[in-house]
Amino acid sequence: MDSSEPAGTFSRLNRDQIGALSGYGVRRRTRAGELLVQEGRRQRDLFVVLSGAVAMVEGPGTAEERLVGVHGPGAFLDEVGLLTGQPSFVSAVVREPGEVLAVSVAALLDFVARDPRLGDAILRAFLCRREQLLGSVAGIRLIGSRFSPDTRRLREFAARNRIPHSWTDLEEDAGAERLLRRMSVGPDQTPVVVWRDGQVLHNPTNAELAGLIGPGAIDELPGSMVDVVIAGAGPAGLAAAVYGASEGLATVVLDAVGAGGQAGTASRIENYLGFPAGITGAELADRAVVQAEKFGAVIAAPAAVAGLSRGTGTTRCASTAAAARCAPARWWSPPAPATGGSTCRASPSSRAPASITRRRSWRRGSARSGRSWWSVAATRPARRSCTWSSTRGRCGW
Ligand SMILES: Cc1cc2nc3c(=O)[nH]c(=O)nc-3n(C[C@H](O)[C@H](O)[C@H](O)COP(=O)(O)OP(=O)(O)OC[C@H]3O[C@@H](n4cnc5c(N)ncnc54)[C@H](O)[C@@H]3O)c2cc1C
Structure with a gap:
């Protein structure tokens, strides 16, 4: 059985696309039963099946083993977690021997930057x-x-x-207590989180759960000095991250719970510009995360920003319970409103992401015909934030 289909979850690459991607990866033979990707593995390559077949399996070798699908020639494996650094949730096992093309994530990102259409097709399948x-x-x-x-x-x-998770309610599931006893877990030690390879976390903190399975824990962040720190990874914070990082600023986004904000849980958003058929909140959030990370932004959750303070010199620090992230920023008050200036929407700090950035001078003749986008104006003491589209170096609010 080959689950492949022309588009969507089991989409395939055509011969030309595989030819183009070949220069970015390594071909290798496979043998039946070989484990190409193991559940729980974070670092892995993108595999394209050139010949033979590869089965995607949950819990291979366990009593709960379940076949998710089979990929034949032209298909590529994995899902969005490959790009966001999450562990694999299923295993890839060679069903029929053949050949695969292994492409590292770095090489894949390099490739899709040159071929955005194919990149979008891969991303759509991943989502x-x-x-x-x-x-x-x-x-x-x-x-x-x-x-x-x-x-x-x-x-x-x-x-x-x-x-991806399932929940067993102790109040309803008659077998749950038996299961807990088998794992030597008392009712007072619940809730517990069980991961495939037998790992059991007793009432873990959100940070511990992120360390096990999440996209980015705060202790994985690079050094403490960055250009921009954004508190909150809802649509506003992620948009600020895309604009900041795409302008070449070292950008870190800290979120108390997870990227996507409220929008991440919306079943369908019908009024988002550019998506006439609507888009699920999860897809919008995942697309924004991939886009921000493509430009080099680093997103960490859970990382609740507890305060913003002065560091040394021109630095400002955003502190969380775990660490302080500093930005070589200056508090900057935008110029007074001016007639004919560009628009700037400011929102109260309780809803907007609080960001710190150094002031950037307006770049004439930029790639965007003199229009520069950047964020954020943080003023004291009101702490307002805005994303500023400027054609004249003025902020009209
Ligand atoms: C179920 C649902 C459906 C919706 N459907 C629609 C729709 O169809 N159309 C529409 O226009 N709108 C919709 N909305 C509203 C829309 O999602 C919000 O307007 C939008 O998410 C606001 O974006 P935001 O980035 O400003 O804030 P939020 O989405 O609220 O994001 C703020 C983020 O900041 C984080 N945060 C807060 N405090 C801290 C801190 N101290 N440190 C670090 N992080 C912090 C939070 O965890 C959160 O992730 C919906 C909302 C919900 C809940």
């Missing part, structure tokens, strides 16, 4: 696959009572970060 995983029993298993605040916290964290 469809994540959507499928979210609706399946793949991923972590959470066992806890619906009345437990910690169960609710962990479920929210998993949902907000679009982590």
Whole structure:
């Protein structure tokens, strides 16, 4: 059985596309039963099946083994977690021997920068696959009572970060207690998170869960000095990250719960510009994350910003419970409103992402015909934020 189809979850690459991608990867033979990707593995290549067949399997070799699909020649493996650094939620096992093309993530990003149409096709398939995983029993298993605040916290964290998971309610599932006993877990130690390879976390913090399965934990962030720190990875924060990082600023986004904000949980957003058929909140969030990371922004969650303070010299620090991230920034008050100036929408700090950046001078004749986008104007003491589209170096608010 080959699950491939022309577009979507099981889309294939044609001969020309494989030819173009070949220069970015390494061909190698496969043998039946070979494990190409193991569940739980973060670092992995993109595999394109050149010949033979590869099965995507949940829990291979366990009593709960489940076949997700089979990829034949032309198909590529994996899902959006490959790009966001999340562990694989399914294993890829060679069913029929043949040949694969292995492409590293760095080489893949390099390739799609040159061939955005193919990049978009791959991304669309990756997002469809994540959507499928979210609706399946793949991923972590959470066992806890619906009345437990910690169960609710962990479920929210998993949902907000679009982590594939299933939940067993201790109040309803008769087999749950038996399962806990088998794992030597008492009811007072719940909720527990069970991961495929037998790892059991007892009432983990959100940070511990992120360390196990999340896209980016705060302790994985690079050095402390950056150009821009953005607190909040909702649509506004992610947009600021895309604009900041695409302008070459070293950008870090810290979110208390997970990237996507409220929008990440919306089943369908019909009024987002450019998506006439609507888009799910999860897809919008994942696309924004991939876009921001493509430009080099680093996104960490959970990382609640507890305060903004002065550092040394011109630096400003955003502190979280875990660490402080400093930006070589200056507080900057935008010029007074001027007639004919460009528009600037400012929102109160409670809703807008609080960002710190150094002031950038207006670049004449930029690639965007003299229009520069950047964020953020943070003024004291009101701490307002805006994304500023300027054609004349003035901010009209
Ligand atoms: C179910 C649902 C459906 C919706 N559908 C639509 C729709 O169809 N159309 C529409 O226009 N709008 C819709 N909305 C509203 C839309 O999602 C919001 O307007 C939008 O998400 C606001 O974006 P934002 O980035 O400003 O804030 P938010 O999305 O609220 O993001 C703020 C982020 O900041 C983080 N944060 C907060 N405090 C801190 C801190 N101290 N440190 C670090 N991070 C912090 C939060 O965790 C959050 O991720 C919907 C909302 C929901 C909940």
